[in-house]
Amino acid sequence: MQQFFQLPVFGVFITLIAYFLAVKLRKRWNYILLNPVLIAITGIIIFLLIFQIDFESYNAGGEYISFFLGPSVVALGVFFYEKYEEVKQNLKIFVFAVLTGGITGILSVIILLLLLQAPEVIIRSLAAKSVTTPIAIEVTRLVDGIPEITAGIVIAVGIFGNAFGPFILKKLGIKSKIAIGTALGTAAHGIGTARAFEEGKIQGVYSGLAMCLNGIITALLAPYLIELILNL
Structure with missing residues (x-):
């Protein structure tokens, strides 16, 4: 055996x-x-x-x-192509929402950990918690965090978003399919996107786009935001 x-x-x-x-x-x-x-x-x-x-x-x-995670993300382009005209009509507000959500996700965890007087290495390790694991690990390496901690928390965040995300959003009175998909992709990356597709195709499309866009936003901004706040 x-x-x-x-x-x-x-x-x-x-x-x-x-x-x-x-x-x-x-x-x-x-x-x-x-x-x-x-x-x-x-x-x-x-x-x-x-x-x-x-x-x-x-x-x-x-x-x-x-x-197969990589090919599956690329395959999301098929659904994006199908909904391209609809997405194009909401593109500006979508980008603004993901940008706001991405920055808020970074700042909120940094400020919360500072209030809890967490060690600096923990702050550096958790700032990129809301993006897919490969991006989060590279961001953590750039800011001298601990990649192993990052990987564990990223997976935990994804599972939480997958399990409770739609429930929390609906309890908050959010009924828009676009908003639900965007929120899941921004906050819970790939695992949240899998749940978004369970909710519906349009939720999945916006979740996949939000996941990709937030990954770019976090990779570009997280290192600077971490250093800016920690050096205040």
């Missing part, structure tokens, strides 16, 4: 099975905490701990699934 755990197919197999069972669980009991992404990740972690399988063995196959 241990030899099977070392094979790349193991990581792929357990990931697909975990997500399949999580989806089945959500369909049977439609409870907010039974989010497929959250349940799948939790299930995989428990399985690895019970059978004492190290992460490197799992990731030998898991990284093949991670590889």
Whole structure:
């Protein structure tokens, strides 16, 4: 059995099975905490701990699934093309909303951590929490943070947005499909975008665009905002 755990197919197999069972669980009991992404990740972690399988063995196959994140993001261009005329009509307000959301996301976490008197290295590690992991890690390296902390928090933020984002937005009275998609993509990157597509195609299109635009905004502005505030 241990030899099977070392094979790349193991990581792929357990990931697909975990997500399949999580989806089945959500369909049977439609409870907010039974989010497929959250349940799948939790299930995989428990399985690895019970059978004492190290992460490197799992990731030998898991990284093949991670590889498809890039092509899946590119594939969002197909949906963007379908909705291009509609997106073009809302482009100015969309860009303004993502710019505002992106900057607010950076400033809010920095100011909150300063109020909590968190160590400076933690502030530098969490400022880019709302963008996809590769961008967040590079930003963290630029500002001398700890990439491992960044990666964990980025994934946690994405899971939270996926699980609770639509619920919170609807409780706040936000019914616009465009607004919901834009908010999920800006705040919860790729995992939030996956949830946006569950809500509908137009939500998914705006979420994917917001994810990409916020990634650019954060990569360009986060290092300067961090240094500006920390040096005040």
